[in-house]
Amino acid sequence: MSDTTPTVQFLSLEGELRPTDAAEEFADRLAELTDDDLRSMYRSMQLARHFDAEASNLQRQGQLALWIPSHGQEAAQVGSAMAARAQDHIFPAYREHVVALVRGVDLYEVLRLLRGETHGGWDPTDPANGNVHGYTLVIGAHSLHAVGYAQGLQLDGVVGTGDLERDAAVLCYFGDGATSQGDVSEALVFAASSQAPTVFFVQNNQWAISVPVRVQSPVPLALRPTGFGIPGVRIDGNDPLASYAVTRSFLDDAREARGPRFIEALTYRLGAHTSSDDPTKYRDPEEYAYWVARDPIVRFEKHLRLLGEGDAFFTDVVAEAEEFADRMRRRILTAGSPDxxxxxxxxxxxxxxxxxxxxxxxxxxxxxxxxxxx
Missing domain, CATH: 1.20.5 (Single alpha-helices involved in coiled-coils or other helix-helix interfaces)
Known part of the structure; x- marks a missing residue:
């Protein structure tokens, strides 16, 4: 990082708990996470990573029209998704495969969508899909949908009642490139003016296709929402604990009618923007190596090992992830064509x-x- 913006981080690169000063106000949230929760975080990241690799292969083999990798962004997604409560609504962009997995969406539906077999994949009104709304390939357009839905929650009387098990909020994901879209600025205006219970979660993966974030924004993205009257925080997006703690806190703020919030998750897209992209044409190999050394899965495994997790757990999870990806492949290859x-x-x-x-x-x-x- 080239700037000195305070960043919420709990885990060092070695997996040790070393919270930054900015993390102190969110530290109490970590007590909510059980050992099973931590294992679930790791499991979800591994399943999604293997699924992602298999989907990329399927696209190269002509089984998908397009693929949008999430490789490298698993920690930002898993922590924030686990921070949401069951009644919250999720508005993803098109790269939030880990979020969909955590909330209960059958990832096969993502494959069907990107194969062109369905208009939207899963039914967002089905409780089994965890209130995850459809992927939106029009950059930033869904930010307005998210704020509109949040305003609807206000009208429904499920915001600010004091019952955190009933009150609801909206969690809206998009990338750094979307912050250059007018729709996102309009969404911030409407969210601020109506105090809509919305948490904007920006995965700053450093690149809007081939345009670096430093070209898109001369100031850190976490500072931009302050111009709209919305508090913003930067987190280490490769630290799932930071992602969980801040998102959990901000969603509670939104549910309690304290207004919208904005999170910039500093992460990196280790893969291509989509299967139509060749990142070697515009990325510096040294930059890529810098972020490979900060792989969120490797880092979190180090943390779990420091907590006493043994080889058997990691071996079992990888085996499960491999079987999960293989099952997705078999389902696609035997799917046939839709009517x-x-x-x-x-x-x-x-x-x-x-x-x-x-x-x-x-x-x-x-x-x-x-x-x-x-």
């Missing part, structure tokens, strides 16, 4: 005459071949 008529389903929330007519036209067109009509 073309499904392209007309769920375009609108309610039945629409134009979609009905187009669907009937396709049925008539396909039937004409069976009848021998050209």
């Amino acid at each position: 073309p008529a499904t392209m007309f389903d769920h375009v609108y929330a309610e039945p629409h005459p134009v979609m009905t007519e187009q669907k009937l036209w396709l049925e008539r067109y396909e039937a004409s071949y069976a009848e021998g009509v050209q």
